[in-house]
Amino acid sequence: MSLIAAIEDNHQEFIALRRDIHAHPELAFQENRTSDLVAERLAAWGIEVHRGLGKTGLVGVLRGSRLAATGKPRSIALRADMDALPMPEHNRFAHASQNPGRMHACGHDGHTAMLLGAAKYLAAHRDFDGIVNFIFQPAEEGGNAGARAMIEDGLFDKFPCDEIYGIHNMPGSAVGHFGFRKGPTMASSNRFDIIVRGTGGHAAQPHKAVDTIVIAAEMVGVLQTLISRHKNPIDVAVLSVTQIHAGDAYNVLPEETIIRGTVRTFSDKVLDDIEANLRRVAELLPQVHGGSGELKFHRAYPPLVNWDEQTDFAMKVAQDAFGAECVDGNTPMHGGAEDFSFYLKEVPGSYLFLGNGEGDGVHREDRYIGMGPCELHNPNYDFNDALLPIGSTYWVKLVGAFFNRSAAAAPA
Numbered sequence: 081m082s083l084i085a086a087i088e089d090n091h092q093e094f095i096a097l098r099r100d101i102h103a104h105p106e107l108a109f110q111e112n113r114t115s116d117l118v119a120e121r122l123a124a125w126g127i128e129v130h131r132g133l134g135k136t137g138l139v140g141v142l143r144g145s146r147l148a149a150t151g152k153p154r155s156i157a158l159r160a161d162m163d164a165l166p167m168p169e170h171n172r173f174a175h176a177s178q179n180p181g182r183m184h185a186c187g188h189d190g191h192t193a194m195l196l197g198a199a200k201y202l203a204a205h206r207d208f209d210g211i212v213n214f215i216f217q218p219a220e221e222g223g224n225a226g227a228r229a230m231i232e233d234g235l236f237d238k239f240p241c242d243e244i245y246g247i248h249n250m251p252g253s254a255v256g257h258f259g260f261r262k263g264p265t266m267a268s269s270n271r272f273d274i275i276v277r278g279t280g281g282h283a284a285q286p287h288k289a290v291d292t293i294v295i296a297a298e299m300v301g302v303l304q305t306l307i308s309r310h311k312n313p314i315d316v317a318v319l320s321v322t323q324i325h326a327g328d329a330y331n332v333l334p335e336e337t338i339i340r341g342t343v344r345t346f347s348d349k350v351l352d353d354i355e356a357n358l359r360r361v362a363e364l365l366p367q368v369h370g371g372s373g374e375l376k377f378h379r380a381y382p383p384l385v386n387w388d389e390q391t392d393f394a395m396k397v398a399q400d401a402f403g404a405e406c407v408d409g410n411t412p413m414h415g416g417a418e419d420f421s422f423y424l425k426e427v428p429g430s431y432l433f434l435g436n437g438e439g440d441g442v443h444r445e446d447r448y449i450g451m452g453p454c455e456l457h458n459p460n461y462d463f464n465d466a467l468l469p470i471g472s473t474y475w476v477k478l479v480g481a482f483f484n485r486s487a488a489a490a491p492a
């Protein structure tokens with residue numbers, strides 16, 4: 081493990097910054113204080129700041145000192161997310177959340193601080209031929225798609241990026257352990273509503289009604305065959321029914337039953353097939369019984385698919401900087417969803433996992449009996465400050481290697 085000395089020297093500064101963000105968590109598209117703080121730091125280091133993309137999102141633009149006067153400059157984008165979660169924090173340390181019901185339980189405070197650490201260093205060492213775009217995005221959590229909001233506000237038109245990279249901390253993996261994966265890496269997340277309509281009536285006279293509860297009960301079973309019988313077994317996907325709503329009385333057959341649930345897949349093709357099959361079952365099965373059905377299908381985040389070449393490149397940077405023993409090139413697929421996937425549909429890039437230490441949190445000084453695990457979205461989670469100089473060093477090495485590589489690849 082070889083950290084950049086100047087970044088190591090700044091460790092305390094960025095621990096304080098990270099804990100300040102942790103103590104003031106803000107929800108999706110409300111990251112005003114965090115956005116102000118990031119903008120103020122970037123500007124102080126001489127980085128050009130552009131605000132108002134995706135409401136609270138911002139971009140820091142750093143031009144290299146060797147940037148050619150003509151021609152299209154090469155550019156790399158590094159992304160951090162800034163939003164917190166709508167949940168209470170159970171930690172007792174001094175930097176615990178001061179905003180009731182809000183918590184940085186996914187480490188976005190740490191992602192922001194790691195990227196700021198790299199920005200400060202690069203602003204003082206801008207001896208490269210190109211542009212670094214630091215993307216600080218809002219609203220990654222809860223299907224709010226801050227990444228998409230920034231893209232719709234012209235992110236890649238205003239700030240062209242040849243490649244984009246992202247990091248997420250990973251509890252349960254050793255501190256400073258880098259996890260990479262090519263291709264499908266995180267799931268798409270999608271939700272559906274099926275409205276089954278029939279004819280209401282007296283529970284003692286079912287022959288005069290069309291019973292939507294019986295249809296819905298049958299449908300829940302049939303929906304599982306979309307995974308077990310209609311999908312190729314080697315493709316990974318999940319369909320879960322999570323809600324059924326109908327009826328208010330013991331003796332009334334309700335005229336409507338609503339089924340809700342979620343679908344996760346690792347490819348758009350598998351998702352397209354499941355949605356088509358789901359629509360067929362939702363619309364036709366009730367007709368068998370004289371009713372009707374309607375499907376509402378909402379695609380929240382697409383699957384996160386890492387690009388091969390950029391993943392190889394990012395992995396090589398980690399191996400060179402920290403040693404091959406710290407790098408896993410075949411980290412398991414993750415069933416969670418992540419809106420970095422929207423960027424990867426537009427721009428080549430890769431998204432990696434950086435170990436946050438064991439999930440039991442034994443590394444934490446404030447650990448007490450009865451404390452919950454240090455896992456993502458747990459009320460006892462905390463970002464591990466030991467990662468700050470590791471992540472910042474990695475970002476700086478990635479930028480250096482990117483401009484060296486693209487200089488070598490450019491025509492003479």
Ligand SMILES: [Zn+2]
Nearest residue numbers: 186221456457
């Ligand atoms: Zn999260």
Ligand SMILES: [Zn+2]
Nearest residue numbers: 186187188248
């Ligand atoms: Zn997260």
